[in-house]
Amino acid sequence: MTESAPVVLRSAANPTVRHLIRLRDNRYRRKSERVIVDGWRETAQAIESGMKICGYYVSESDADIDSANEDPAVARVRKHPAAAGKRMLASDAIMEKIGYGDSVRGVVAEFQRPDWGLDRLKLPESPLILVLDKIEKPGNIGAVFRCADAAGVDAVLLSDCQDRFNPNAIRSSLGAIFRVPNASGSQEQIADFLTAENFHVLAARVESSTPFWSVPWAGRVAIVLGSEADGLGDRWQTILDGQGKQQKIDGVRIPMAGKVDSLNISVSAAVITFEAIRQRTNV
Structure with missing residues (x-):
C-alpha cells in the first residue's frame, strides 16, 4: 500500500488560508489571541521561548530540503518536539498571500498569544x-x-x-x-x-x-x-x-x-x- 501524498494548501478560499490572511489584521489577531511569525530564525526563537505553536507552513517546493544542507534555524524548528506534526505545505502562491511583506521568508508560523504579564x-x-x-x-x-x-x-x-x-x-x-x-x-x-x-x-x-x-x-x-x-x-x-x-x-x-x-x-x-x-x- 503506497503512502498518500501530503495535503497542500492551494486555494485562497480554504478556511485555514483565510484565517492566516486575516491574522495580518491587528484587530483580528488580538481577538483571536494569536501571533503570526515569518522566518525560520524568528519561528525557532518563538518555539524556544515556550510559546505554543499552532502550526507552521512551508512551500511545497521546499518540502524535501536535504537535511545535510539544512539551515540551522530550519533544523531547530523541524527537530523541536513542540513542532512535531505541526507542519503543513502550501503552494508558492498561497505562501505569498499568507507571508508578511514583499518576500516570503521560508516559513509562516501561527502561535497562541503568550500571557507575558x-x-x-x-x-x-x-x-x-x-x-x-x-x-x-x-x-x-x-x-x-x-x-x-x-x-x-x-x-x-x-x-x-x-x-x-x-x-x-x-x-x-x-x-x-x-x-x-x-x-x-x-x-x-x-x-x-x-x-x-x-x-x-x-x-x-x-x-x-x-x-x-x-x-x-x-x-x-x-x-x-x-x-x-x-x-x-x-x-x-x-x-x-x-x-x-x-x-x-x-x-x-x-x-x-x-x-x-x-x-x-x-x-x-x-x-x-x-x-x-x-x-x-x-x-
Whole structure:
C-alpha cells in the first residue's frame, strides 16, 4: 500500500488560508489571541521561548530540503518536539498571500498569544530595564528589542505602546522579542510595578541638563524613553516612592552637537544602555 501524498494548501478560499490572511489584521489577531511569525530564525526563537505553536507552513517546493544542507534555524524548528506534526505545505502562491511583506521568508508560523504579564517577569537582583512609552511604530519597537538584546538589558516594558507582537515589530527585532523578557501595560500599571520592585527610575528628556553618562547606573534601574516625535511630554514626571509619596523622576539627556535635537528611539536606547552596561560592568 503506497503512502498518500501530503495535503497542500492551494486555494485562497480554504478556511485555514483565510484565517492566516486575516491574522495580518491587528484587530483580528488580538481577538483571536494569536501571533503570526515569518522566518525560520524568528519561528525557532518563538518555539524556544515556550510559546505554543499552532502550526507552521512551508512551500511545497521546499518540502524535501536535504537535511545535510539544512539551515540551522530550519533544523531547530523541524527537530523541536513542540513542532512535531505541526507542519503543513502550501503552494508558492498561497505562501505569498499568507507571508508578511514583499518576500516570503521560508516559513509562516501561527502561535497562541503568550500571557507575558508584569507578574510573570523574572528579573535578576540588580536589573537594568527599558521602559518604552507610547511608541506607535512597530518597526521602532522591534529595533529597540534588538538593541536591548545586544546590550544585555534584563527586560523591556511597554507603556501604552503598539502591540509588540505586530509582524513588523517581530521582523525588525530579528526575533529578540522572543528572547528579551518583556511585558506591556498602562503607564499606571508599569509605574506601580517599578515602585513595588524598588526601581530607581530615570527618564530620557531633551530638556534635561544632565548628560546620561554622568548619573550612576548601578543597582535596580529603569530608563524611560518616549517617541522621537513627541518625547515624554508631561508623562513620567513623578512616581510614587515606597512610602506612597510622589517623587520627581530625574531626567537625563543625550547631548547633541549638531542641529538635530532628537534621535530615533532605537539609537537612543542603544547609546544609553551600552553606557549603562559599561558602568555596571566597570569596563
